[in-house]
Amino acid sequence: MSLLSDLINLDLSDNTDKIIAEYIWIGGSGMDIRSKARTLPKPVSDPSELPKWNYDGSSTGQASGDDSEVIIYPQAIFKDPFRKGNNILVMCDAYTPAGEPLQTNKRHAAAEIFGRPDVAAEEPWFGIEQEYTLLQKNIKWPLGWPVGGYPGAQGPYYCGIGADKAYGRDIVDAHYKACLYAGINISGINGEVMPGQWEFQVGPTVGISSGDQIWVARYLLERIAEIVGVVVSFDPKPIEGDWNGAGAHTNYSTNSMRNDGGFDVIVEAIEKLKLKHKEHIAAYGEGNERRLTGKHETADIHTFSWGVANRGVSVRVGRDTEQNGKGYFEDRRPASNMDPYVVTSMIAETTILWKP
Secondary structure, eight states, X not given: OOXXXXXXXXXXXXXXXXXXXXXXXXXXXXXXXXXXXXXXXXOOOSGXXXXXXXXXXXXXXXXXXXXXXXXXXXXXXXXXXXXXXXXXXEEEEEEOTTSOBOTTOOHHHXXXXXXXXXXXXXXXXXXXXXXXXXXXXXXXXEXXXXXXXXXXXSSSOTTOOSTTTOOOHHHHHHHHHHHHXXXXXXEEEEXXXXXXXXXXXXXXXXXXXXXXXXXXXXXXXXXXXXXXXXXXXXXXXXXXXXXXXXXXXEEEEOHHHHSTTHHHHHHHHHHHHHHTHHHHHHHSOTTXXXXXXSOSSOOBTTSOOEEESOTTSSEEEOHHHHHHTOXXXXXXXXXXXXXXXXHHHHHHIIIIIOOO
C-alpha cells in the first residue's frame, strides 16, 4: 500500500482530465478563512468558467438556520501548491440567494470602486506588508518563547539569523515558495522586531487584485502552519508591553504620482487622508488602538502625521520619492488584521474620487 504522502502527491493528470478546485471565502468574523473542494470535469483558466457554489452560512455566523444557504461566486484563480498539477485555488465572495452581497463581503463594494473610470485610469498600485505572529498551538504563546516567560529584549531579532533569534523560518520559506507557485506577486519576506513575528510583502498589485492576493496568501500561510501544528495570529498587538505590534503597512501610488510632478499629487493625497483620518482608522482593523500608541514605530492613533523617511508617522514618504519628485507613499496605520479589500478601496476612493 502506498504511503499517505505518496497518495497526497499523486499526479492526477496522468489518469484523468478532472481537477480539484478549492473554493476559498471569508467567514462571519471577517478574518476566518473557510474553504472546501469540488471536482471539475477539466482544467479551467478563467473564473467565468467556474460554477457558483453554496455553503451552510449558519455554521459560519453568516446566516440563520432556517435560511442558511449562502452562494459563493468565483472571482480569482490561483495554482494550488498543495495538490499541484492543474488543480486550483479559487478566491470567492459571498452572496444571498437573491444576489445581495453579505455584510461580510467587502470585495463587492471594493470592486465597484476600482471599476470606476476615474480610478481605473489612475491604475492604483498597492504593496502590502503583512505582518503576523507564529504561536505555539496549545498555549497560544509566540513560537520560540519560553513557556510562561519572555525572551531577551528586542534588538537582535529583526532580520536576524540563528536558532536563538529566528523562530519558524521553515514555515516562512515554505510560504514564500507556495505563494510564488500559486501566482501571487509576493515580493519578499523578513523576520520582524518581535521574536516569532514575521512579514511578507505582496505587490505591486493593481486594484482589486491586491485584496485577492493578500487573502489567498493568508490562506496559504494558515494551511502551511496547520501542517506543522503552529497557529498564525494577525492580532495587531499579540503581546502587551515593550514589544512591537503587527501591522499591514500599505504602499500606494497612482499614474499621476508615478509621473513627473507626482510629488505634488502625493502631498495632495496625503492631505485628503488627513481630513478623513477618523474614518480610515475606524476601518483599518480591530484592536488597532493597542498598536498605534506613538511607540514602537507607530504614530498615535488620535493624531494624523506624515513625513519623509519617518517611521513614527501615520504616512511615510520615502527619501527616494522626495528626491525623484514622484513615486509612492506608505500608509502605516492599517493593522495586521485589516481587510485588504476595505483598506485599498478606501485609499483609492479618498485620494482619487473624493473632492473635499
